[in-house]
Amino acid sequence: MVRPDDYVDAVGRFKARFPMPPKVTTKDVPSDDGLVVMHTVLATRDDGSNAYGVMWDDLAKPTEGPSAELDATMQRMMAGGKSTLVSSTPITLGRLQGRDITADIDGTSVLRARLFIDGRRRYQVITAVPKTERPNAESFWASFVVE
Numbered sequence: 001m002v003r004p005d006d007y008v009d010a011v012g013r014f015k016a017r018f019p020m021p022p023k024v025t026t027k028d029v030p031s032d033d034g035l036v037v038m039h040t041v042l043a044t045r046d047d048g049s050n051a052y053g054v055m056w057d058d059l060a061k062p063t064e065g066p067s068a069e070l071d072a073t074m075q076r077m078m079a080g081g082k083s084t085l086v087s088s089t090p091i092t093l094g095r096l097q098g099r100d101i102t103a104d105i106d107g108t109s110v111l112r113a114r115l116f117i118d119g120r121r122r123y124q125v126i127t128a129v130p131k132t133e134r135p136n137a138e139s140f141w142a143s144f145v146v147e
Contacts, residue, residue, distance in 0.1 A: 017143035033060035
């Protein structure tokens with residue numbers, strides 16, 4: 001059931017409830033396998049202290065398996081140097097395999113990402129919030145559904 005405050009992406013085939021109005025962007029991103037179009041739906045506070053986002057793309061080549069692609073995506077996320085991996089746990093969302101990742105950002109904030117693979121489609125559901133506001137992100141996580 002769709003609520004009036006749900007963001008529904010018919011092309012991306014997902015819905016999520018953002019705590020503030022999101023902005024939608026697309027960007028061509030080079031990858032080892034060719035160019036991919038990264039779709040980003042991102043909601044941030046005006047002061048930049050909180051970020052809630054869903055990114056999705058269609059991989060240029062079929063994956064060798066969801067597990068390998070999830071691991072590679074996690075490694076690329078951590079390679080930026082701003083975050084330190086705290087935990088990575090296999091999860092599922094319905095029939096989709098995924099990873100639930102928690103990382104520390106400079107000792108003050110928490111990055112949490114849930115990554116899912118649906119065939120060639122990759123979803124990255126991300127929050128970055130101060131440690132004191134971590135519980136507020138739970139409703140966002142609970143609202144994400146792939147349709």
